[in-house]
Amino acid sequence: MGTIELEQMEFFSYHGCYEQEQVVGNYFLVDLKFTTDCNPAVKSDCLADTVSYLDVYNLVKQEMAKKSKLLEHVAGRILDRLYSQFPERISDVTIKIRKMNPPLGGKLNNVSVTLTL
Numbered sequence: 001m002g003t004i005e006l007e008q009m010e011f012f013s014y015h016g017c018y019e020q021e022q023v024v025g026n027y028f029l030v031d032l033k034f035t036t037d038c039n040p041a042v043k044s045d046c047l048a049d050t051v052s053y054l055d056v057y058n059l060v061k062q063e064m065a066k067k068s069k070l071l072e073h074v075a076g077r078i079l080d081r082l083y084s085q086f087p088e089r090i091s092d093v094t095i096k097i098r099k100m101n102p103p104l105g106g107k108l109n110n111v112s113v114t115l116t117l
Contacts, residue, residue, distance in 0.1 A: 002038030006056060007031050011064040015074055018103065022067055027100040029110070030060055034082070035092040051089055059085060071097045071113040079117045093117050 009030040014022045040049035063078045075095045082093055098112040 001035055003033060003035055004038075004051060004053070004056075005031070005033045006053060006060070009057060009060060011061065013064045014067045015069070015071060015099065016103075017069045021103065022069075026102070028064065029098040029100065030064065030078075031094075031096040032056065032060065032078075033094045034090045036086075036090050051086055055085070056082070071099060071111075072115070075113055075115045079115060083117070 009032070011028050011030065012025055013028050014025045015028065016022055016026065034051075036051050038050060041047075043049075059081050060078055063074060063081060066074075066077070068074045068077075075097050078095055079093055082090060094114065094116040096112055096114040098110040100110050102108060102111045104111075
């Protein structure tokens with residue numbers, strides 16, 4: 001088994017409970033980590049024997065493009081799609097989504113939600 005991580009994927013999206021957040025948008029960073037059987041790819045050096053980073057990135061990008069009020073909802077959608085697209089190839093998925101400079105009325109670098117499934 002092995003671990004694949006896609007770290008600090010950056011997206012400009014329109015997630016938030018406040019109407020202004022869904023109009024103005026914000027930057028988000030997404031970290032994704034999952035376990036997969038890397039042994040076939042170690043032996044074959046063939047992309048078909050592993051989970052493609054590009055496919056995973058594009059899946060996250062598609063879900064980040066859909067407006068949501070809650071980061072929990074976005075993270076859950078991404079997890080659902082990952083398990084649907086890569087059944088039996090991935091496990092122990094952890095996703096962390098950070099909203100940069102959230103509009104909370106004070107100085108704050110980011111807020112984040114982490115889900116593990």
